[in-house]
Amino acid sequence: MDTDSSGSNGGDSPSEDADPVPDDLSEDFGSDEIDATGSGSVDDTGSESIEEMLLEFDEQAGLIRDRSLLDPNYIVEEDRIVGRGEQLQEVTKMLRVALGDNRPPNLFLYGPSGTGKSLITKAVCENISNICEQRDIRFGTIEVNCQDLNTLGIAVYELAERAATEAGVEVQVPKHGVATKEKWDDLYRIVDENFDSVVFVLDELDMLVGRRDKQEPAFSRLLYQLTRSGAIDDLDAHISVVAISNDTKMMESVGSRALSSFTPEDVHFDDYDANQLQAILRRRQDAFYDGVLSDDVIPLAAAFAAQTHGDARKAIDLMRVAGELAEREGDSSVGEEHVRNAQEKVEKNRVLEVVRGISTQKKLCLYATAAVADETDDGTARSTTGYQVYQFLTDTIGVDQYHQETYVNKMKELTTYSLVDFERRSHGPSSGMFLEFQFAERPDTILDTLREDSRIEMVSADEVQSVVKAQLRNET
Incomplete structure (x- = not known):
C-alpha cells in the first residue's frame, strides 16, 4: 500500500452506496415464494426460477470449448509458444x-x-x-x-x-x-x-x-x-x-x-508485433468450437494489443472476453463488435485493478494528467499543465497539496504500472524543461475509472474540462 507523506490516504476505495428498496417492491415478494434452495418462483407472473434459468443457460450451445487456452497464465504446449x-x-x-x-x-x-x-x-x-x-x-x-x-x-x-x-x-x-x-x-x-x-x-x-x-x-x-x-x-x-x-x-x-x-x-524480451500476436492467437483459436470465430476477430484483437506495448496477455484476454460477451448475448458466433466491446471492458478492468491500490494523492495526480491528455490532439500531457489541474482538484476536494516536484515524482512512480510513460521535453529557451506524459490506455477510460472514487466523483467533470482548456490555451 502506498503511503504519502501528507498522510492523506482516505477515499482510496470506491464507495458503493446501495439504493434503498422502494416500498412498493415488497408487495412483489411473498415470504413463501423463495424456498431455502432458491428454486421457488420469484413472483407469481410466471417468471423462471433461479434453478430454471441456470439450467437453461447450461443447455445453451456454448462458443468456448477449452477455457484454459484463454488463460494467459496457462502453461501451453511447446508448439503454441511462438515469436x-x-x-x-x-x-x-x-x-x-x-x-x-x-x-x-x-x-x-x-x-x-x-x-x-x-x-x-x-x-x-x-x-x-x-x-x-x-x-x-x-x-x-x-x-x-x-x-x-x-x-x-x-x-x-x-x-x-x-x-x-x-x-x-x-x-x-x-x-x-x-x-x-x-x-x-x-x-x-x-x-x-x-x-x-x-x-x-x-x-x-x-x-x-x-x-x-x-x-x-x-x-x-x-x-x-x-x-x-x-x-x-x-x-x-x-x-x-x-x-x-x-x-x-x-x-x-x-x-x-x-x-x-x-x-x-x-x-x-522485446514487444510482440501485430503479426506475432496474430500467430499467438491462432495457436489458441481451438479454444473455441469450429466456425464460431469470424475472420476479423484475431487480426482486430492483435491490432488492439499491439497498440499497448505488444502485450500477448491483453490479446488473449481480448479474445476470451469477446467470446464470453458473445455467449452471454446468445450469439452464434464471435465478431468484430464483440472484440470492440471487449476492448472497452478489458481497458477499464485493467485500469481499475491498478488504481484501486494507489493512494488518493496518486489518483489525483493521475486524474489531472489524464484530463489534460484527453483534450490534446496527440493524447499527451505536459507536467506543467497537469500540475495546474492537480492544484484545482486538491483545492476543490480540500486535501493537502503537493509541490510540483512531488507531483512529478508521483507520476514517475506510476510508470511502474505500465500505465503511463514520459519523455523530457523543451519548447525553446523561454519555456524551460518539462516532462511530457503519454498513456498506454485511453485517457477517457482512466478518467471514467478514477471517477468511481467517491472523492474524485465530487468534482464536476465539466469544471475540470474547463480548467484544462484554459490551461492549454496558456501553454507556450
Whole structure:
C-alpha cells in the first residue's frame, strides 16, 4: 500500500452506496415464494426460477470449448509458444544443466509486460521437472509474484510456503511474530530436506521495495540472501534464481553485494508485433468450437494489443472476453463488435485493478494528467499543465497539496504500472524543461475509472474540462 507523506490516504476505495428498496417492491415478494434452495418462483407472473434459468443457460450451445487456452497464465504446449524462439533457446540452454544434477546459472529476464517471460520460464522448468523425475533427481520450481509482497519477511515466508507445498510438507514457523532469520532457516530446511536442485522464480521482482526507511530495496536483499545460500555449509541443494522484471533498469537498484553474488545471465524480451500476436492467437483459436470465430476477430484483437506495448496477455484476454460477451448475448458466433466491446471492458478492468491500490494523492495526480491528455490532439500531457489541474482538484476536494516536484515524482512512480510513460521535453529557451506524459490506455477510460472514487466523483467533470482548456490555451 502506498503511503504519502501528507498522510492523506482516505477515499482510496470506491464507495458503493446501495439504493434503498422502494416500498412498493415488497408487495412483489411473498415470504413463501423463495424456498431455502432458491428454486421457488420469484413472483407469481410466471417468471423462471433461479434453478430454471441456470439450467437453461447450461443447455445453451456454448462458443468456448477449452477455457484454459484463454488463460494467459496457462502453461501451453511447446508448439503454441511462438515469436520467442531465441529467448526459449537461451533459457533452455542455461537451465538444462539441472538435468545433470548441477546448479544452473542465475537469470535476469526483462522486458515489457506480456512478452512471454513468465510463460517461457514456466514451460522450460516444467519440462526439466519431468525429465528430472525420470532420472530420480528431486527438482523443484518455487515461483512467487512479488507484486503483492510488501516486506522482505513476507516474501521469505511466501517462498517457504511455496516450497513446502511443492514438497508436500508443512512450514514450521508462523507468518508473523518471528524474526526474518527464522523464516530463512525454515526455507533452507525445507529446500535441503526435499530437493536436490531448486529454481526460485521471482516474478515482478522490482515491485518488492519493502520499507522506505531502508537504503537498499527489499528485492536487493532477497537476491543477496538467495544467491549466497551456496555458502551455507550444511545446505546441499543447488539453488538458482530467475528474476523477472518489466523494469529494464531494475539492476541499477541492486546493491553491490547482491550484484556480486547474483551475477545473472541477461535475457531480453522485446514487444510482440501485430503479426506475432496474430500467430499467438491462432495457436489458441481451438479454444473455441469450429466456425464460431469470424475472420476479423484475431487480426482486430492483435491490432488492439499491439497498440499497448505488444502485450500477448491483453490479446488473449481480448479474445476470451469477446467470446464470453458473445455467449452471454446468445450469439452464434464471435465478431468484430464483440472484440470492440471487449476492448472497452478489458481497458477499464485493467485500469481499475491498478488504481484501486494507489493512494488518493496518486489518483489525483493521475486524474489531472489524464484530463489534460484527453483534450490534446496527440493524447499527451505536459507536467506543467497537469500540475495546474492537480492544484484545482486538491483545492476543490480540500486535501493537502503537493509541490510540483512531488507531483512529478508521483507520476514517475506510476510508470511502474505500465500505465503511463514520459519523455523530457523543451519548447525553446523561454519555456524551460518539462516532462511530457503519454498513456498506454485511453485517457477517457482512466478518467471514467478514477471517477468511481467517491472523492474524485465530487468534482464536476465539466469544471475540470474547463480548467484544462484554459490551461492549454496558456501553454507556450
